[in-house]
Amino acid sequence: MIAIQYNTVQKPTERDTRDIWEVRQELSEEKKRQSELLSEILTLSEDVKEYESSNSKNQGQVLQNTLEELKREAGLSPVSGPGLTLNIRPSMELIEFGYQVEPITPELLIRLVNEIFRFNGLYMEINGQRIVHTTAIRDINGDTTVNSIPINDTEVEIKVITESFEMAEKLYSYLYASGFQDDFYIDNLDLVINKAQDKITITKFDGELVNSYLVEENKGD
Structure with a gap:
């Protein structure tokens, strides 16, 4: 037993390579x-x-x-509160130099959305599409879609509501100091982070919420 325990400690099956x-x-x-x-x-x-x-x-x-x-919370009713808006648009100076502007990728948009929610964003809307727990941001036939609805390729508006105006100011400072603007610039896009506002209104989810965990098939005895 001692030999087995020693071997397990000294030679783990999978080494954790993360730093502190x-x-x-x-x-x-x-x-x-x-x-x-x-x-x-x-x-x-x-x-x-x-x-x-x-x-x-x-x-x-x-x-x-x-x-x-x-x-x-589920997105079934409109909500208003303090928050901020973000705008994604083509980088005009790059367009003047002949760079081609591609639509925003789902991967980049997902990263931004996840980061906002991680920093205590409560509610979010992208070009009129309410973000809920069933929302999918993905590529469909070459178009970036939110809730299966294609969003505008070149002009995207994101609305975010936070718990308080102070939290909205902190989110603004955090996003402004992060590297997201550089990430968008690489794709020839400008990420405009507007200052916090006292009141922003977000629409309700325009669709049907389906929870597969509440659906159970009754096969009988």
Whole structure:
């Protein structure tokens, strides 16, 4: 047993080649997800307490408020709040020098969307298409699509709503200091990051939400 344990420690089947900063970054991401889950549990617990402490007359209103909040989170209703807008457009100086401008790639758009959500973006809309948990950003017949709808090749507007105006300002500073503008410039595109605003309105999801985990086939006995 000692020999087996020693061999396992000294010769792991798969060596972890990450450096200390990569490990710290992954740990930070996990702690952030844990914090978000704990925050959500606390919110739900407060809803339960409010429902239990209210009388029968007010319980209906509490449930209605909870329903409206869930609809906003799922994208089934419009939402307004502090945030910022981003614009993607062709780089005019590169066009003047004869560079060809290609449509924005799904990969680059996905990277930007994921980074915004990672930095606590709550709600997002791309050229009128609400981003929800079922949204797919992909290439269909050479066109970059959002929710299977082709977006404008050369002019793209992204709206983001955050938890507070201060959070919107932090998101602006973060994106402005990041390397995303350089990444877009490589593709002959300009990423314009506009300053935070007090109120931005995002439309509701124009489609059908399908949750495959709630669909169960009944094959009988």
